[in-house]
Each structure stands twice: as C-alpha cells, then as structure tokens.
Amino acid sequence: xxxxxxxxxxxxxxxxxxxxxxxxxxxxxxxxxxxxxxxxxxxxxxxxxxxxxxxxxxxxxxxxxxxxxxxxxxxxxxxxxxxxxxxxxxxxxxxxxxxxxxxxxxxxxxxxxxxxxxxxxxxxxxxxxxxxxxxxxxxxxxxxxxxxxxxxxxxxxxxxxxxxxxxxxxxxxxxxxxxxxxxxxxxxxxxxxxxxxxxxxxxxxxxxxxxxxxxxxxxxxxxxxxxxxxxxxxxxxxxxxxxxxxxxxxxxxxxxxxxxxxxxxxxxxxxxxxxxxx
Numbered sequence: 001x002x003x004x005x006x007x008x009x010x011x012x013x014x015x016x017x018x019x020x021x022x023x024x025x026x027x028x029x030x031x032x033x034x035x036x037x038x039x040x041x042x043x044x045x046x047x048x049x050x051x052x053x054x055x056x057x058x059x060x061x062x063x064x065x066x067x068x069x070x071x072x073x074x075x076x077x078x079x080x081x082x083x084x085x086x087x088x089x090x091x092x093x094x095x096x097x098x099x100x101x102x103x104x105x106x107x108x109x110x111x112x113x114x115x116x117x118x119x120x121x122x123x124x125x126x127x128x129x130x131x132x133x134x135x136x137x138x139x140x141x142x143x144x145x146x147x148x149x150x151x152x153x154x155x156x157x158x159x160x161x162x163x164x165x166x167x168x169x170x171x172x173x174x175x176x177x178x179x180x181x182x183x184x185x186x187x188x189x190x191x192x193x194x195x196x197x198x199x200x201x202x203x204x205x206x207x208x209x210x211x212x213x214x215x216x217x218x219x220x221x222x223x224x225x226x227x228x229x230x231x232x233x234x235x236x237x238x239x240x241x242x243x244x245x246x247x248x249x250x251x252x253x254x255x256x257x258x259x260x261x262x263x264x265x266x267x268x269x270x271x272x273x274x275x276x277x278x
C-alpha cells in the first residue's frame with residue numbers, strides 16, 4: 001500500500017491524531033454537535049473524542065445513534081470510547097442497544113471451542129454495546145441483571161456476555177443469583193451455553209454444583225464441554241468435583257472427554273500434594 005492510498009484509507013476511516021483532537025478541545029457544545037454530523041469522518045471522530053473526554057452527557061443519545069449508524073471504523077471506535085467514558089449515565093441507553101448493532105454475535109452454538117489466551121481470560125465478546133458496558137464495569141451490573149431477568153431473547157444473551165466480561169475484570173458477584181436462576185429456567189440452548197460460559201468468571205464454589213449438573217445431565221455435548229471448561233477456569237477443586245470429572249471421562253462425546261481430561265489435569269496441578277484429590 002503506497003503512502004497516498006494509506007493516507008486516504010485512514011482519512012476515510014476517520015483516523016485522527018492527538019494533535020488534531022487538541023485543536024478542538026475548547027469547542028462549544030453546539031460546535032461539537034455540528035462536527036459530529038459533518039460529512040468528514042475525521043471531524044466526527046474528533047467530535048466524539050472531545051465529547052467523551054469532557055463527559056458531555058447531553059450527547060449520549062446522539063452518540064448511541066452514531067454507534068448504530070456510523071460506518072467509518074475509526075469514527076465508530078471513537079464513539080464507543082466516548083460512551084465508555086460516560087460511565088453509569090450511558091448504561092441504560094447501551095443496554096437498550098444490546099443485540100441491535102452488527103451481525104457478528106453468536107446465533108448458534110459454536111462447533112469449535114474458542115482458544116483463550118490463558119486459563120483466566122474471558123472469551124471475546126462480539127456485541128458492540130456489550131463491549132462498551134464491560135468497559136464501564138460494575139455500574140452496569142444492576143441494569144444487566146434486569147435484562148437477564150426479563151428473558152429478552154437475543155438482547156438477554158448479550159447481557160449475559162457483558163456480565164461475564166465485567167465479572168472477569170472486577171469479581172462483582174451481584175449477578176450470580178440471576179444467572180443461576182436463568183440457568184434453571186431458560187430452555188434456549190444458546191442462552192444456556194452463554195450462562196455456563198459466564199459462570200467461568202465467578203471465582204466461587206457456589207457455581208461448582210450447577211456446573212457439575214450441567215456436565216452430568218445436559219443433552220447437548222457442546223454445553224457439557226463448556227461446563228467442563230468453565231470448571232477448569234474457576235479452578236476451585238473439591239473431592240466431589242474431581243469424582244464428577246472422572247465419571248465424565250466416560251462421556252459419549254469425544255470432545256467432552258477431551259475437555260474433561262484437560263480440566264482434570266489442570267485441577268490436579270492445583271491440588272498437587274493433597275492425596276484427597278488423587
């Protein structure tokens with residue numbers, strides 16, 4: 001890619017430098033609104049950056065609309081960053097956007113398991129609004145709990161993902177009762193799979209028994225496989241859990257057996273020297 005084409009690509013994508021943003025830091029709100037609706041994606045990026053840094057909350061509805069409509073990648077990134085900087089004030093509008101932006105969210109169970117960077121890493125979240133809510137963090141938890149309780153289909157699935165992402169970063173356990181209740185009540189397999197995946201973020205023995213039951217009883221091997229992996233990510237072995245995992249080595253599905261075997265090895269390393277677990 002020659003220099004002209006590269007420069008043109010960055011311009012059309014809305015890329016701006018810190019120096020360019022600095023020239024607009026003192027713009028009045030009405031001037032920023034004009035910039036945000038300009039045909040030039042660079043100006044839209046600048047406006048979003050300044051709005052976010054100054055936390056001009058009156059622009060939240062406009063930013064949310066821009067998040068839905070913006071096509072320039074750097075401008076969309078600047079809008080997402082600005083909404084994240086708004087904190088709790090942006091939570092409700094973002095929850096209302098769950099599942100409504102893009103088409104990359106999971107709509108079916110994955111046939112292949114995603115590789116994670118480490119035992120404690122959380123899977124990639126595909127939903128744009130959910131990702132911003134993860135950046136906002138704990139202030140988003142109450143609204144996400146309500147979305148889970150509402151059982152609002154596709155949007156609820158993205159709320160579950162957001163909860164898992166937040167908990168993996170902060171350890172906030174307020175959503176656990178809602179997730180465990182949903183695990184018992186929800187019949188949609190994608191929702192159940194997402195709950196099982198989200199439970200991997202909770203470092204507490206309270207989730208072990210529900211995951212054991214999923215591993216032992218769920219008819220779908222993809223969900224049983226996810227339960228085994230979540231157990232490994234939590235990393236809190238008990239004698240009963242080890243026994244459940246050993247029984248699961250007889251699972252009729254090869255991929256489930258493979259994941260159980262890996263989880264057992266991981267947990268045995270954590271209990272090395274303790275004969276109760278071997």
